[in-house]
Amino acid sequence: MSKDSILQRVASGDANAVRECADQYGGLVWSLARRWSPTRADAEDAVQDVFVSVWRNAGRFDPTISQETTFIAMIARRRLIDRMRKAGRRPDEVALDEGSAQARADGRAGGSGVGAAEMGEDAARAEAAMRELSEEQQRVLRLSIVHGVSHEKIAASTGLPLGTVKTHIRRGLIKLRGILAEPEGVGVGAGKGAGS
């Protein structure tokens, strides 16, 4: 088995890696698309868009900075958020179909149960880091970066001042950013590159 990651092989011109990328990360991209798209049809269109963006950006992946899973999730979120903004909508402002609102709320999309550890070491570290935040901070952070709820709506729904909401998000992101800087082997699971 090659030491290079799938993205590194895509970047080096391995056409098989393009297909393997879709095999390996199809579920992840599809799940993210479902979370960030107002309808299933939009999600179906978005998946192709995301994969093309992933392949085009494969050369920018740096395994010393993040795991492949995290990098692909980043590209996916970027494209999905961009699509959402171009459509002038936010996920919390649209009628989610097929019960996905509940799925988004409780973090289960009706598929196979996969924990943070299976999402890679970055995710496992992020989960551990988020547990160090207060319940309130965790809730605000998840509403923002996972559910895409606007800061004002978070303030309205939680009863927290807008400034506090921004502070929670700020501190939460700084904490999450910190886990990406940790050396290999710190935290949960295998070294970087595992799970990808």
Add this chain to the structure above:
Amino acid sequence: MRTLPSDDRVLDLLGEIVSGEGGERARSELRGLVGAHEAEALIEEFELAAAAGELASMGAVEAMPASVRAKVNEAAAQFIAQQRDDENELAPFGLDPGRGAPLGLAVAGWLAAAACLAIAAVAWLAKPAPAPTPSERMAALERSAPDVIEAPLAGIDTIGAAKNPLDHGVSGAIVWSDAKDEGYIRVSGVEANDPSKFQYQLWIFDAERPTGDLPQFRAEGLPEILTQRPVDGGVFDIPAGGEAVIPIDAKLPIGKGVLFAVTKEPPGGVVVSDREIVFLALRG
């Protein structure tokens, strides 16, 4: 990892951007606060952090439906074929990004990767869909773009200048769509070039990009538009036989292309031309 700014406003903007709350306004403000390069680097760091946070919170992944997978497979085949197509088209035209002109090193690297992808694609795809040729793409543009124009090519002598010896009786046309920023040169009757000695370069004069600051090119009998600074339309080669269909590679969006001029330039092309025009096409 970069040193984290102490400015709360910077951090708030990053939070807005990575959660989808802040759009171009937030990005612009961030660039103003920390500079464009630093802004992009910080955004990516926070995007990775947000992605890790979302992965940690997903709890489950849903298998991609077969119908969606089929579309992704189709996109993969198109992606690889497109890279192969780009490589097939661009390589013969002798583009030389090392000269600091039209394409940049990043594109050169990408072209190299695309070449590898294209080669590997042949092995992967048992029956790869044939990539459309420039001629086929030109025909498709003519069919699909309602604003497409076809301006006949003429030798430089048609605008009062002396005949260029490289123009052996040029014929053909510029096919161009402003709406799609896409076009082609269909040409014959031009001398084949040795790319190591000189190349042809296309220039597009855009009526909606007035500069009018090159009065030295104003002369009786010549179109006034020649006093404008044109947009680089790419460097290309003419093969033996003098016939080719060449995709135009406009480096800037064109509002209304009204004059297309081809000059003889050093290998790799130039940023500012001495305007040794070989042939041109005027929009009717």
